Amino acid sequence: MAESHDEFLSSDLTENLKIIDEKMKLTADLKRRKLMFHDKTLFILYLDTITDKESIELHIINPINKQESDSIEKTLGAIQFSIMTTFKDISTSLAEGNSILLTENSNIAYSITTSADENRSVEESVNEKVTMGAHDSFVESAATNISLLRKRLRTPDFKVEYHTYGPETNVQVAICYLDSKVNPNVLQSIKSRLDKIKDNDLLNSRQIQETLEDFPYSPFPQSLRTERPDRAVFNLLNGNTVIFLNHEPSALVTPISFYSFLRSPEDYNSRWFVNFFYYCLRLLAFILSVTLPAFYIAVNAYHSSILPVSTFYTLKLSVLNVPFHPFVEAIMMQIVLELLKEASVRLPSAVAQTIGTVGAIVIGSAIVQTNFISNTMVVVIAITAVSSFIIPNGEMSTSMRLMSFPLIFLAAMFGFIGIAFGLMVYTTHLVKLTSAGKAYVEAPNIIQSFFSRKNGKGQDANALE
Template identity: 40%
Template sequence: MSFFKKKSSLSSTSNDGGQLCEDIEKNIRMLEEHFCHTEDLMKKELQFHNRKCVIIYLDSLVKKELLQASIIEPILEGKMSEIEKTVHAAEIKKTSIISEAGKNLLDRSCVILLEKDPQAYVASVGGIEERAIQEPNNERSIKSSHDGFIESFSSNLQLLRKRLKSPQLKVKYFTIGNFSNTKVGMLYLENLANKELVEEVERRLSSIEIDQLYSTGELEEVIEDHPFSPFPQILATERPDRAVSYITEGKITIIVDGNPRVLVVPITFFAFYQAPDDYNSRWLVGSFFRLIRVFSFIIAISLPAIYIAIVSFHSEVLPIGILYSIRVSLEYVPFPPLAEAIAMQIILELLKEASIRLPSPIAQTIGIVGGLVIGTAVVDAHIVSNMMIVVIGFTAIASFVAPINEMGTSARLLGFPTMLAASLFGFFGIVFVLMLIFMHLSKLDSFGTPYFSPLAPFKKEDVKDSLIRLPLWKLNTRPTDAKPEYANQQGRIRAWKKK
């Protein structure tokens, strides 16, 4: 297996050391060999001041109208004697290395070769159709902006710079993947981001050795600290306003070309339950909904387990009326509560996956009709009880409250061991599993930042924008989880108020 991997890596870097020469035909042959004689590598021969000129480009990556208007027509007119002053490209540079010329061809540029010239002129003529900027479906908001990242690296960078008009916003580029040559960008504020954090993120990105990288999910998997933890340790978002807010806290944003989600590091647990609408509503309203979201995490993990523990061990905690109703609904159910709960959780996940994969009109039918039909049918068939349907419904709603989908999925997965412990030990099993979960949360870290901060370790100054949100004029300092170079972020913004 290692032999084949080594062989593929060597084949991907062949001809990397080739140098251009004054023989234009030889240069063309070397470029064709570099691209394995692919048929979409196009050549166009012209004359430039009585010298042979060849334009080479990849047919699938350039915009023909732009190539004709900015490269071919100016060369045919030949008003200037130098090729750099003749073409009308926004960017033109020279290279004498075959691999560098090939890399630029893959980056939506064209290569201009001249007779008796050992240099290649690279001009940008890319123009792939892009998806329109629109609000992301999985991070909708009511009062915030309604634009989102798309698959274009330059458009995503533009969305960030449009909001953060600061010369301190710094971008570092990386190329990851021997075959995919994926462009990755690391963004941060030079005078604010912690230098050790910047060096650590740069070290992890630079050390990646992989043949292909196509998504932020793959990148997240290879740079996160604890890959076996059920909790996401890197936040992935499609909202530019969210990404900018984290950059101004001293965090680092990572953009992967061809993917609409950007990564934010380091991150804490409570960031997954914060929404942009929290800051566009009055602070009491924002704090109320944020507390509901955090409380929904406990509900999603423990509510089915609590039902199982009550039915199996602790029925005395319920009022007699509710207990009688539950006992009646369980009278003809042949399965134990644990089997009921697991079966309904699996059915819930199946319905969710079916709704995601199917086209929108059919997905709505599956979600509504499927849920009603299956829920009614399993109760009438005495497979599960009425109360179990109610419990699983509340659990599903609680898990969907999380603004970031990954955290809601983690909560539903953690519900399975909690249910198992409840079926064996009752309330004691639930408490024990919850203790393990919170111990794990307290032990986790993301790029050196405690994951459960500001509760573990407790930081009084950061609580004001974690579980709750205090008024904006009280948020004078930045969160300290990313260890920014300076903490103050605003002056006395209510200076208009008389003392």
């Protein structure tokens, strides 16, 4: 029965300590402290890298030294603890940041919550800025994030479920929803999908996103990643589910509709016509960022006859001295743009301003003066880029910009016909997509959704966020 001997605590204190040491692989940050309690020897074990030493001092060592009560349970009364009997539980508990209290001649151990949460304080959102509305954003702790939601949703209907995934990482995943509003079938499918990642090591929220999405190979994100509590709450009220991964400063919202990616939380703080205007602007931006370069190439290379004579001459003067096919021009310019954008993201903010100057002067005017790329092409690509930057969600914005490449190619091959076929395939793809079983794109029902907003129902036909 060597196994059971290994598995359960014995009454031999030194033997127990030895086995725990072995289980923790003799790690250097495992500390132990010896104490006396009513003539019995006690040992406290903890990993000093992740425990709150003050809490150990205050809640464990002080009461034990004072010897206020006879039993250990009563002495520890003020702090949360649980009783453990197996070495496996103990080592897991130690790894989570708890302290283990071992007593002489006893085959049980106390696991006391002393983990130190090194948290960033709640700050303003970096990636989803607004001018009006709340400025708080999620941090790298699921508990803090849920507290931000609870602050806004003071109802018993708000339910949180914790699950732990990953054999090595043991990451906590919190599923939050409003019990009365969520669709039970959708919730069930979300849970069963999450269970599929049981065996993989969960580290970042992309992994959750992949398992939750019906079409993980699609270029369009089918779950919304947001840093803003107000946005998460809005979705909760619409019956969607919000998922937090501990140590990730963002919430995953699912199911979600395509239109939600075109909305910013700020919209709901604006007057209805401002709201409507910006929504339409973003729809336009979506269409422009996908089709504009392709359209320009088609006009330039195939269908310049659709231009009136005056416009035609302006265009031809601009491209007269450029030695490249407009397709090559567009691809070059798009790549330059992506390079500039990526460089400015990676550089520290003080240096990043230089990229702006380099982009504007070197790329902007010099490339035109050397006749590598025509003026009009620079304008077209710039408008495309700005349109895609308008989209409030970073993931969607990048997807949109990249979606213009296949269309550019088709336009260079077949002109407008290529664009028509490309858009046909794009539409079909978008219509085909589902997010947690719900349609991703419905026929636009803009007017209805704005009326229901005015009535303060908070819910609309399209779940337009």
